[in-house]
Amino acid sequence: MAMKKIGIIGxxxxxAGIVQVCAQSRYDVYVREIDQAIxxxxxxxxxxxxxRSVEKGRISEADKEAALSRIHVASDMKELADCDLVIEAIVENLEVKKALFKELDELCKEETILATNTSSLSIMDIAKxxxxxxxxxxxxxxxxxxVMKLVEIVRSIVTSDEVVEQSKEFAASLGKTAIxxxxxxxxxVNYLQYPFRLNAIRMLERGIASRDDIDAAAKLGLGHPIGPLELQDLVGLDITYAAVGSIYEATKDPNFAPPVLMQQMISAGRLGRKTGRxxxxxxxxEKAPD
Ligand SMILES: NC(=O)c1ccc[n+]([C@@H]2O[C@H](COP(=O)([O-])OP(=O)(O)OC[C@H]3O[C@@H](n4cnc5c(N)ncnc54)[C@H](O)[C@@H]3O)[C@@H](O)[C@H]2O)c1
Structure with missing residues (x-):
């Protein structure tokens, strides 16, 4: 089945990024958002x-206009009923996502694939x-x-092979590499990177190396574009703490146990860039002197 109409929720x-890449890849996009300002x-x-892409010569003015003309606002959920694929990108809350999937299941045609962009929740729990x-x-x-070229296709124990294949083809049609x-x-990705970031915090906590040397090690020794502590500040300590905490709860894997220093920094309001420290x-x- 060739996909034509894609619904994006959130x-x-x-x-917004998913809407853009779908519209640029010639899909008819219907976006649903409950907050008009957002x-x-x-x-x-x-x-x-x-x-900006036109100014840099990456696309033509006509490409831009064509992409924008393919974006439609769904003022009513019913407008998503005949989508071939609906991708949900709303708040990371299991109960809220479950309610949305139930509504979509009742509303959408039988063939519609329902996808979630969740970073940390179980697909099976959302589909329950x-x-x-x-x-x-x-x-x-x-x-x-x-900008980011990767898409993770995540299958639950009951996701059909056909749905996985169609979704991989969809990701490829957006110019993304699917894993x-x-x-x-x-x-x-997060299974790889969370322990790495937490280990950087543990090294600092144990006094093994300074903040600057840990970040320099990752950048100059491993070729990372950004150090793990700088990255942690960018993401927000509270966000990572919640994500690793839920993995730790589910697995009891000590690699995901949040370090004490992280808890203390959160209590002190040192969440990263967004709180200034x-x-x-x-x-x-911007980074400021200590
Ligand atoms: N931010 C990231 O770097 C990132 C990366 C990968 C995956 N994710 C995941 O993507 C999802 C969205 O994250 P985000 O950072 O874009 O969040 P966000 O807060 O920027 O956007 C979520 C939007 O969903 C809207 N919304 C909530 N309930 C809705 C509903 N019932 N119908 C329509 N709109 C609704 C909200 O008004 C909000 O604008 C989450 O599951 C998150 O875990 C985030």
Whole structure:
């Protein structure tokens, strides 16, 4: 089945990016967002990204206009009923996602594939209340979506092979490389990177090396574009703490146990860039001297 119409739910950080890459890949996109201010901001960010791409000569003005013309706002959920694929990118909350999937299951045509962009929740748990469980999977994009080339395709124990194959073809049609993971905590990328970031914090906590030397080790010794402590500040300590905490709860794997230093920094409000202080200090969004 060739996909034509894609529904995206949520037009925040991830949803807006997914809307953009789908529209640029010639799909008819229907975006549903409950917060009008966020919807406006998301659509403006797409327009601004495409305008910059025109200025840089990456796409033509006609390409930009064509992509924008393929984006439609779904003012009613019913407009998503005949989508070939719906991708959910709403708040990372199991109960909220379950309720949405139940609504989509009742609303959408039988063939519609229902995908979640969740980073940390179980696909099977999200699909639990619905009938078409074999047509539910994770299509996990990375931030910023138009730039990052990877998509994780996450299959639950009941996702059908056909749905996995169609989703891989869809990812390829967006110019992304798809990798496939089982429905297991952290999938592939986060299962690799969380212990790495937590080990950086443990090294600092134990006084094995300084903050700057740990970040220099990752950048100059491992070729990473950013050090693990700088990255941690960018993501937010509270966000990582919640994600690794849920993996630790599910697996009891000590690699995901949040270090005490992390808990203390969160209590002190040192969440990273967004609060002006994490492992580094920040002023006006930029790194500042200690
Ligand atoms: N931010 C990241 O770097 C990142 C990366 C990969 C995956 N994810 C995952 O993607 C999902 C979205 O994350 P985000 O960072 O874009 O969040 P966000 O808060 O920026 O956007 C979520 C949007 O969903 C909207 N929303 C909530 N309930 C809705 C509903 N019922 N119908 C329509 N819209 C609704 C909200 O108004 C909000 O604008 C989460 O599951 C998150 O774990 C995030």
């Amino acid at each position: 037009c925040g950080t991830m949803g 919807l406006k901001k998301g659509l403006e960010s797409i327009g601004a990204f495409l305008s 209340p619905i009938k078409r469980q074999e047509r539910v999977l994770g299509i996990h994009f990375f931030n910023p979506v138009p 496939t993971a089982k429905d297991s905590p952290g999938f592939i 994490g492992f580094y200090r920040y002023k006006n969004g």
